[in-house]
Amino acid sequence: MLHRHILSTGMAAFPGNSEGVPFDMSHIYASGNLAADMYCNVAAESTGRVLATRLYNAAHDDGMKDMLHFMIARDTMHQQQWLAVIEELGGNEGALPIPNSFPQEKEHQTHNYDFFATASDGSVPPPARWNEGPSVDGKGQFSVFQNVPMGDEPVLGPARPDSGAQNEQIG
Template sequence: MFYTDNKLQFPVRVETPDPQFARALQQAIGGVEGEIRVAMQYFFQACGARGDPKFRDLLMNTATEELGHIEMLATAVALNLEGAPVSIKDEVAADPVASAVLGGLNMKNLLSAGLSAMPVDSDGVPFDMSHIYASGNIAADMTANVAAESTGRVLATRLYNLTSDPGMKEMLSFLIARDTMHQNQWLAALEELGGSTGVFPIPNSFPQEQENQEFSYAYLGFQKDGSPSAAGRWSEGPSVDGKGEFVTVSMKPLGSQPVLGPALPNSGAQAEQM
């Protein structure tokens, strides 16, 4: 069950409306790094969370917070659009194509939403939920969440540097801070699950003796001349999960060239393939 009191999670104010910045903000709503993505990701992870209920609580609380971030950003988009100078709106009416280019206005925000936000990215492409990762494995999900918050924070800092509006900087400063917390809370959850030596390799429930352990910690190089790959922490020394030793191997083909059977009749293939 969800509740709302119709108030914003954090103040949203726009001193100088900017249609072009409204378009940029759409990426933070419906882009692959945006708030719809993380809200739905944490929500579906929570719905499928098994085991200690505190992880479900953590996920659902954060999903609910992210819904509030969508509300904030949608309000910011609308304020940047509805307060745009009259001349910009006149240009839209007179020559929509030229206005879209010169004014930076996303025409969907005008034509489909009446100068309001939409569940789309900065190019007007609808968010299609294809970037929602909810595996049912709590450690895999927490690891994916660190990446989601990291790319979200990168986007928020870019938006912060794109605007000179004090109100927008204030709002984005809050969102950047929340991204900092969320990165840390997912890492803390992984630590509570056992840290790198307890969590990895994911899933830790699969017996490693059933995998081909010759390749479990081998960094494979594919340079055609057999020259060594660039060395790094990943190429030698103890593995991060504490269960093996990194080695570097110049990979050579272990299998032969694949040979397929003839094409089936009536499969649409050429006669020479049958």
């Protein structure tokens, strides 16, 4: 229990987090794109369900476990609600990529479904669902692109004498 909660609200409902910070809506996603917002809502409900499950596993009080059973069930329903909206928008095939109002033919067609391999030794990841085969939206093929440096290696000048750098770095 936070003493601030007792002093400020007399234990009334307080719209704030567990640290006592008032909610300011910074955790609400409203991009203006319905599909993007629904995917954010699915992620938020999923994260809430993870937290409620962890709390359930840590709880020893039957009343607390009963309340968490309810919260976990609500998170299930909420995930399904948001996924149903995405389904109404055409599912992955219809809603993706977001925004689907931007013509895909204007994308850089060479790389719109490439996974960029960036390992310094030049190795590529083993085949996986996200780097080989049909894309989730059904509009392309995943592939691996070995990323290579573009341009010359930069030549950096010495540090300024007043920069606080080591003597060896100052020119």
